[in-house]
Amino acid sequence: MSTEPNGTADPHEVLGYLLKHAALKLATMTDAALAPFGIDGKDFGALRLLAHREPASQLQVAQTLGIDRTTMVALLDVLERKGIVTRRPDPADRRRNVVELTEPGLRTFDAAQVAHAEVERTFLAGISPGAAQDFRSTLRTLLA
Numbered sequence: 001m002s003t004e005p006n007g008t009a010d011p012h013e014v015l016g017y018l019l020k021h022a023a024l025k026l027a028t029m030t031d032a033a034l035a036p037f038g039i040d041g042k043d044f045g046a047l048r049l050l051a052h053r054e055p056a057s058q059l060q061v062a063q064t065l066g067i068d069r070t071t072m073v074a075l076l077d078v079l080e081r082k083g084i085v086t087r088r089p090d091p092a093d094r095r096r097n098v099v100e101l102t103e104p105g106l107r108t109f110d111a112a113q114v115a116h117a118e119v120e121r122t123f124l125a126g127i128s129p130g131a132a133q134d135f136r137s138t139l140r141t142l143l144a
Helices: 015-037 043-053 058-065 068-079 103-123 129-143
Strands: 085-090 093-101
Touching: 015 103, 043 058, 043 068, 043 085, 043 093, 043 103, 058 068, 058 093, 058 103, 068 085, 093 103
Parallel strands: none
Antiparallel strands: 085 093
16 A cells, blocks of 8 residues: 555545535535524525425425425424424315415525525635536536
């Protein structure tokens, strides 16, 4: 085994390390910015989804966000206790719960959306707007 330094020993050269730590940094910044609204980044994802569509079932929200049903129920329980969302049986299928933002939930989302956008601007401030757009596009391609 060689003890000589080489480029592969530096974790900053490993894509997985870079992606993980960039995501952790963004999540930390996001959670801090959203804390004054009583939510975190995971909560914001659900609010964003609910704010931009018709009422959805818990399962639809969980599937869209890529989280399991148990985690979704726990997340919605907390948001419901805070008065941010409401759940009611779906009139078309009473086995399903429909989830909607409440009026306070809409206000929370509107304020959180401004804070979230500022976090993204700050996070991407070190690169040009074109590079930021390319970065988003590249990530979407890699996730497709």
